[in-house]
Amino acid sequence: MKTFKFFTQISTSHSSEGSLNIQTLRQRLDEVKPVIPISGLIVGSYENKAVFQELTANKRGDDPETYLWYNLLSDYPGQDEKESVITDKGKTCKKWFGWGDDAQEEITESFMFSCPNHPDARQKTLEALSNLLDRYPFDGVFLDKFRFPSPASGLDLTFSCFCPHCYRKAAEFGLDLDEVKTELRDWSQNGFAVSGQTDNWLDALLSEKPALKKFIRFRIESVLDIVREVRKITDAHGVKLGFDLFSPSYAAIVGYDYQELARYADWVKPMTYQYAFGPAGLRLETISLVEGIQKEFNIAESELFAGAGKAVPWFTAEKYSELKDTAVPMEWICSEMAASKRLMGKTPVYFGLECVSFPGVIDVKPDQAAALLSAAMDNDADGAVLSWDMMHMPPENLKAMRSVYDERG
Numbered sequence: 001m002k003t004f005k006f007f008t009q010i011s012t013s014h015s016s017e018g019s020l021n022i023q024t025l026r027q028r029l030d031e032v033k034p035v036i037p038i039s040g041l042i043v044g045s046y047e048n049k050a051v052f053q054e055l056t057a058n059k060r061g062d063d064p065e066t067y068l069w070y071n072l073l074s075d076y077p078g079q080d081e082k083e084s085v086i087t088d089k090g091k092t093c094k095k096w097f098g099w100g101d102d103a104q105e106e107i108t109e110s111f112m113f114s115c116p117n118h119p120d121a122r123q124k125t126l127e128a129l130s131n132l133l134d135r136y137p138f139d140g141v142f143l144d145k146f147r148f149p150s151p152a153s154g155l156d157l158t159f160s161c162f163c164p165h166c167y168r169k170a171a172e173f174g175l176d177l178d179e180v181k182t183e184l185r186d187w188s189q190n191g192f193a194v195s196g197q198t199d200n201w202l203d204a205l206l207s208e209k210p211a212l213k214k215f216i217r218f219r220i221e222s223v224l225d226i227v228r229e230v231r232k233i234t235d236a237h238g239v240k241l242g243f244d245l246f247s248p249s250y251a252a253i254v255g256y257d258y259q260e261l262a263r264y265a266d267w268v269k270p271m272t273y274q275y276a277f278g279p280a281g282l283r284l285e286t287i288s289l290v291e292g293i294q295k296e297f298n299i300a301e302s303e304l305f306a307g308a309g310k311a312v313p314w315f316t317a318e319k320y321s322e323l324k325d326t327a328v329p330m331e332w333i334c335s336e337m338a339a340s341k342r343l344m345g346k347t348p349v350y351f352g353l354e355c356v357s358f359p360g361v362i363d364v365k366p367d368q369a370a371a372l373l374s375a376a377m378d379n380d381a382d383g384a385v386l387s388w389d390m391m392h393m394p395p396e397n398l399k400a401m402r403s404v405y406d407e408r409g
């Protein structure tokens with residue numbers, strides 16, 4: 001029988017250097033390890049030198065594997081707005097301030113995305129990654145934000161990029177980005193229509209938009225291109241590579257292809273979050289998509305659900321209310337987990353399971369954490385990444401997960 005692995009994340013971007021130091025970290029690890037057998041720690045993305053050093057060069061014999069959490073196309077050292085993705089109307093990607101004013105000082109996470117085809121962006125971010133691996137002997141890299149903006153950033157940014165570098169590269173790919181622009185414009189004029197027999201909502205939406213369909217593929221190829229460069233760097237350093245992935249339903253829209261990515265990963269973490277309300281979470285992404293489509297096509301919610309029903313029959317107005325008000329319906333979480341496993345083939349899948357309590361933002365209860373772990377095990381998970389910050393996981397949540405783990409073996 002395979003061993004179920006537990007990983008956890010430590011965010012140096014969400015805790016100031018003063019609050020996250022070696023003592024607090026060691027103390028927390030000593031509390032967590034007897035409850036949950038941790039195989040891997042994912043730490044980053046802000047370079048907290050003392051913490052990085054402690055978990056790499058000063059690693060102790062019984063410490064878990066340590067992965068560098070690295071944001072490839074957002075918040076890398078020296079990122080410039082000139083490297084941003086460009087919308088069809090020439091707009092760049094601005095910082096995302098959806099966390100509210102209070103959080104802005106604590107969280108150094110901008111959600112400003114650079115274009116994977118911009119030579120300066122590529123050079124800066126790949127070099128910064130390589131330098132970090134030169135400085136600290138990590139066991140691996142956990143790659144995050146190696147994608148295009150998502151619906152949470154707005155539909156115009158979701159359907160980017162139209163920079164000169166993308167124009168050139170798309171032409172080599174046999175795609176004229178002006179045709180994509182025309183289809184995006186016609187799309188708004190013709191109104192919202194879903195057609196085709198498919199369980200993939202994006203395919204259904206784009207079934208009569210050949211250029212847009214090819215554009216989605218082009219963006220996937222653009223992401224794969226830079227991922228291959230990352231793999232060369234991790235191979236040169238002799239370290240592993242794990243991916244932080246949007247859940248399968250939202251993979252293609254941000255430039256991810258699970259089956260292709262499986263070839264470059266030692267393991268992946270699909271973000272099958274049930275409660276989180278932020279970019280990459282199924283809740284905010286779905287709401288942003290639904291509201292974006294309503295606004296773009298000027299249609300009522302009932303009309304949207306009548307159309308969407310053809311592509312995603314279970315996604316009803318009632319289920320949408322549940323998602324908005326409380327959590328993603330568990331049946332959807334399970335179908336995302338099953339799809340992840342199917343698409344990843346032999347590559348190990350460690351689901352991102354919420355386990356944290358940040359009062360006022362997210363407050364996962366023990367029974368909820370336990371239910372998520374059960375769902376992951378039901379869906380043949382190879383492991384779980386307890387998300388997203390070990391420093392903020394209530395002991396009751398960890399104990400509840402341990403009980404599930406003991407019962408299920």
Ligand SMILES: [Zn+2]
Pocket residue numbers: 085086115116117118161162163164165166
């Ligand atoms: Zn571009």
